[in-house]
Amino acid sequence: MRKFSAIAIATPILLILLNMASFPGISAQSQAIDTSSLVSTIPVAQSVDLGRSFRELGIEGSILIYDQNNKKFYEHNAARNSQAFFPASTFKIFNSLVALETGVIKDDVAVLTWDGIQRQIPAWNQDTNIRQAFKNSTVCFYQVLARKICHERMQKFINQVGYGNRQIGTPEQIDRFWLEGPLQITPRQQIEFMQRLYRQDLLFSQRTFDLVKDIMVFESTPNYVLRGKTGWATSVNPNIGWFVGFLEQNNNVYFFATNINLRNPDDAPARIEITRRSFKALGLL
Template sequence: MNPLPFLFFFILSCTTKPAETHTQATQENPQKVLKPEFKALLDAANLNGSILIFDSQTKTFYTNDFAWSEKGQLPASTFKIPNAIIALETGVVENDSVLLEWHGEKRVFEVWEQDLIFRKAFQVSCVPCFQEIARNIGGERMNAYLDKLGYGGTIQVDSVTIDNFWLHGESRINQFEQIDFLSRFYQSELPISQRTEALMKNIMVIEDKGTYKISGKTGWTYSDERNNGWFVGYIESEDKVHFFATNFEPKDNSNIEAFNAARKDLTYEGLRVLGILK
């Protein structure tokens, strides 16, 4: 049984909103290196897709499949990164401790069935919480900020689709675009306040071991009978930063729990292949 039934929505007509394209990293003539070791990791897990890692020092992209990395996918919950940024910038959410109340309705996961502060809602990927935030931002402001931030490839959003466009429909972002957005965010190149940037960099931390720190966000959609999973972010280690965007789909849906865990696990293994994560 698929764990995400809430992702089924009626197909709604939207206005196509292509975000302003920023490809700073790719405009610097990066090297592109094919890593068959990444493919072996995905094959062993019965997955189709790619692990894309960018070394910002040497301007080198590593992946097992450049064609897959260039293919647009629904953003899924990776969109919580720009959604959270826009919420903070517009004042829809004042800070990372704002309480998002639960009103007793049934939700897909038990961890969502409670009052959550904004930071925790991001970290447990509370979809209903961020749907409410998106509705409060509204279609007009969402479009304006997505243009301002230069987010993604083609994003479809209007007043009707405001709370589901990242989960269902025709909005698309690819792995290179994910890394470009994260790179500009990390390097303080987004037109946002220092306060928002600092709050987000704290909210996004997943693991801090002293010798390295990993920040980012997972995502998962089920659409047209396809499960599609994301893990995007960056790792800081030894005074260096590497960006990653993993996207894949199971060859069959027989082991969804393993697919869920693989988003992070295989990204970590890819980082180990490159000697970034020990």
């Protein structure tokens, strides 16, 4: 089986520019970059076999990690990292930004009343706020937010950010376009979106950034802070699982996008386990 390692940056400037065009965080909306010292500032990363955890767990999928300080990419399954998928619940990050920015939800403690419809996940059957809904991945809560945002405003924000393929369908699809399409995003684009969120290079207020970043905290220890969101696209076969976000450790930031096939519910924990094992392979966590 082929081992995928960090993406090597070749010395010719033309090849560097071609590579940059396809990397997360480098887009038409990014600031211009001085290429005069590019070769010396982007070292080649050491080989790391990120495919090992996939093989050990018997999971098909991909992972992409970007080391911000050292400007190194690590990945497994490069082809899949450029393939588009429904974002599923990872879209809750974007949905939260827009809902808070527009005032559709006032803050992280404002509560939406449960509609009384019994759903299969008990945590969804209660009044809840955006912080709890993000943690519990409460689909119906975020569907209400999307309907309140409305199709026109949602499309405007999607276009401004350049999220995925920018397609959200018709007004009738406003509460499911991230679950069933037409919205799709690649793991590379997920990385780019996470970079821009971290840099606050998006058209949202400081208050909105601060709230969403805090809501995104998945795990916090004295040594690191892991922020992220899982996703599970059930409208396709096989189902697709996501875990995207960024790790802050050692005065550095590591952006990640993990994408796997979910054959059954027992595979769901692998989204997080593979991410953890990959970071440990890099000497982190």
